Amino acid sequence: MSLLKKTGILYIVPTPIGNLFDITYRALQILKEVDLIACENIKHTNILLKYFKIKNTLTSFNKNNEVQKNNDLIKKLKKGNTIALVSSAGTPVINDPGYLLIKQCHVLNIQIIPLPGPCAAITALSASGISTHRFCYEGFLPSKKKSRCDLLHSLKKEKRTMIFYESKHRIIESIKDIINEIGKNRHIVIAREITKKWEIIYGNKAELILSWIKEDQNRYNKGENVIIIDGYKELKNINISEKIINTFTILRNILSLKQSVFITSKIHKINKNILYQYAIKKEEK
Template identity: 85%
Template sequence: MDKKVSLFKNTGILYIVPTPIGNLSDITYRALETLKEVNLIACENIQHTNILLKHFNIKNTLISFSKDNEVQKTDHLINILKKGKYIALVSNAGTPVINDPGYLLIKKCHLFNIKIIPLPGPCAAITALSASGISTHRFCYEGFLPSKKKLRRDLLCSLKKEKRTIICYESKHRIIETIKDIINEIGENRHIVIAREITKKWEIIHGNKASLMLSWIKSDVNRHKKGENVIIIDGYKELKSINPSDKIINTFTILKKFLSLKQSVFITSKIHKINKNNLYQYAIKNKEK
């Protein structure tokens, strides 16, 4: 644990301590030292955290700090910090507060001028993003998608034209329904990546367009309904408008007499080596012509 003297007089320190998201070897030396030296560990689940502590032969006092008791326990922890004690905040896995309890506690620490020291460490969203192959320069994090279908679809619809990479979590029970909703609200051709069981033995990171990802999951439902999922959705890319040449229009017009719009666009794009999505958008806009 840091031996620096606190700049915040007469108060303790709250340490935000990330823990492994699967592989226990991912814990840092600094995190282990902090968990050993603090006066108290506030954890999302005592039994779960005890497994980690026992693995590293750490003995300390634990207090439950979950979504169910966060409000009532926050004031209790603040009073302990005011007495000059050191507390480590941990969640079941990953970086605390990211979709886990702790926001209210940290907000009140700022209010009462109590020092907060965050430690760097594992986070499922960032770990999955780094291996997704989708742009990492700009992204937005949506946490767990709503469990109710209408709310989930409304949210996805609002993200349809989000240009940044989108990161969200989904449970194993709703993954199929959510991919269907992504297809309906964002588009069957939007590229998505699913990362599951990250850092664990059965880790899977797989990406393709949404329609093919649905087929992939359905091909082995039992296998794909294990563990929580991180879903990475490629950001919206505005297609450039094109003015196809007479040759391209003639090819497309002939094909359209015998084939579907989709097939006609695909074959025309192959013949003339142009972007099929741009041609498709042009065809939709000029459908009546």
């Protein structure tokens, strides 16, 4: 049974970000039945179509030809054609071409039907163990160091969970900048190769994430990365006596944070969480 309701519709069709079985039955049916598939990479999309034995007409629609192709696609839609918009992987328009086309469809009252489906940012967030109640998506970190550092510095006190994309080529430098601009103790999660054979999701303090990446070159020379950064936690004023601070400081110079907190709490009978908050606040200054 056909899923197309009428002609002159732009379908936004998410495709797998790795595992081909993540595509929906509805997406496959739409890809079979539309008049045209506008895709970011014809060769890449053909692999998907061939796997599911789908034959259809494809046209290139990427960042290099987006402006000139917009008018062509709009003309086809106005004539009553149905078009599926797909990116190389994941949900179209998220860091991919298509925004201008969709905006023009709204202006011209051309119907747009979005399908739900894969998105690396949301998939990684769901498994991160970091709060999902409020978050912001920042896309790819800037490739130039100064721009990257400026952006990270501006987000140091962002309270929402932050999601970024980063390439294998810059992951180490970006983690270093996160340490310098946001803090070595901020909890972050790296999600690599989501849904693929070598998928890995790992979270820790930023400085320990850097060490972890450097341990194995496969962690920085292959695949795409999603970086998830825990939001800024505004700590209330912590009133700790000078005596307690002196004890903690002496111990911290020779012991780990965990050991220093444990011993200080035992000596002065103070709640360990208060000491942890004091230590975090001090180290983030």
